[in-house]
Amino acid sequence: MKIIAINSSMRKGRTYELLTNIGKKLDYDFEIINLKDYKINYCLGCEVCIKKDYCVIKDDVEKLKEKLINADGIIISTPVYIENISGALKTFFDRNCKWVHRSELIGKPVLLVSTTAGSGLKEVLNYLESVVISWGMKPCGKIGRKIQEKKDVSSEELQLFIDNIEGKSKKEIIKLSRLIRFQVQKAMSTNLLDLDKHFWEKNGLIIKSYFYEENTKINPISKFISNQFGKFLSKKIRENAQKVKIQGGDKIG
Numbered sequence: 001m002k003i004i005a006i007n008s009s010m011r012k013g014r015t016y017e018l019l020t021n022i023g024k025k026l027d028y029d030f031e032i033i034n035l036k037d038y039k040i041n042y043c044l045g046c047e048v049c050i051k052k053d054y055c056v057i058k059d060d061v062e063k064l065k066e067k068l069i070n071a072d073g074i075i076i077s078t079p080v081y082i083e084n085i086s087g088a089l090k091t092f093f094d095r096n097c098k099w100v101h102r103s104e105l106i107g108k109p110v111l112l113v114s115t116t117a118g119s120g121l122k123e124v125l126n127y128l129e130s131v132v133i134s135w136g137m138k139p140c141g142k143i144g145r146k147i148q149e150k151k152d153v154s155s156e157e158l159q160l161f162i163d164n165i166e167g168k169s170k171k172e173i174i175k176l177s178r179l180i181r182f183q184v185q186k187a188m189s190t191n192l193l194d195l196d197k198h199f200w201e202k203n204g205l206i207i208k209s210y211f212y213e214e215n216t217k218i219n220p221i222s223k224f225i226s227n228q229f230g231k232f233l234s235k236k237i238r239e240n241a242q243k244v245k246i247q248g249g250d251k252i253g
């Protein structure tokens with residue numbers, strides 16, 4: 001089993017120390033990727049990745065993506081910078097915005113880690129969770145530490161991640177908010193861009209209630225509500241697209 005851990009601090013400080021600590025407790029092939037050692041340019045905002053499925057920037061992002069895609073589990077870590085994630089990690093996230101449309105990490109277990117001098121830990125860990133959920137990943141815990149806390153990472157904090165890597169986890173409860181979010185992504189992806197639609201069809205996501213359904217517990221009422229919401233949203237998006245087309249046609253005419 002291969003675990004890739006991303007350290008998005010520009011130094012080997014407390015965040016790196018925590019990752020090293022985690023690595024020692026995991027009996028797997030463990031690699032820490034320090035983003036500072038890779039060339040990661042800013043996203044240009046051209047959306048070519050979304051619309052044409054390639055990135056115009058030639059740097060190390062593709063290499064990093066491959067490492068994540070091939071990993072059995074991923075750890076994403078960041079120091080709290082101005083109540084948020086580090087700029088390096090945000091740049092890396094921006095460069096992978098295609099994954100919100102066509103994720104290559106669906107169902108992959110992910111552990112989230114953050115360090116701080118005092119503030120922002122909860123908000124940053126929640127933000128990280130929100131990103132990985134939009135990529136269809138499987139969140140398996142959040143570990144946060146204040147720098148003055150010298151507490152090691154405990155086995156309990158790693159258990160869910162380990163269970164998921166080994167395929168021994170209990171059923172994951174997918175809440176209504178996550179189901180709704182999936183439906184929003186589905187409605188956008190299947191009605192606005194052929195490339196996305198093809199991906200969602202090819203991967204069977206079009207008929208699913210969530211990115212992955214095995215080993216999950218989904219309340220039937222929540223499933224029904226979110227599915228209905230998805231259908232409603234799809235209809236609205238199609239109607240809107242039609243209106244824009246007609247108005248565009250009128251103008252030309």
Ligand SMILES: Cc1cc2nc3c(=O)[nH]c(=O)nc-3n(C[C@H](O)[C@H](O)[C@H](O)COP(=O)(O)O)c2cc1C
Binds near residue numbers: 014079080083119120
């Ligand atoms: C640019 C910058 C911004 C920071 N912003 C915050 C902050 O908003 N709140 C906070 O409590 N600590 C803040 N810190 C402190 C770091 O979160 C803390 O030192 C972190 O654990 C450093 O991780 P590292 O040792 O892995 O680099 C900031 C540090 C830097 C360098």
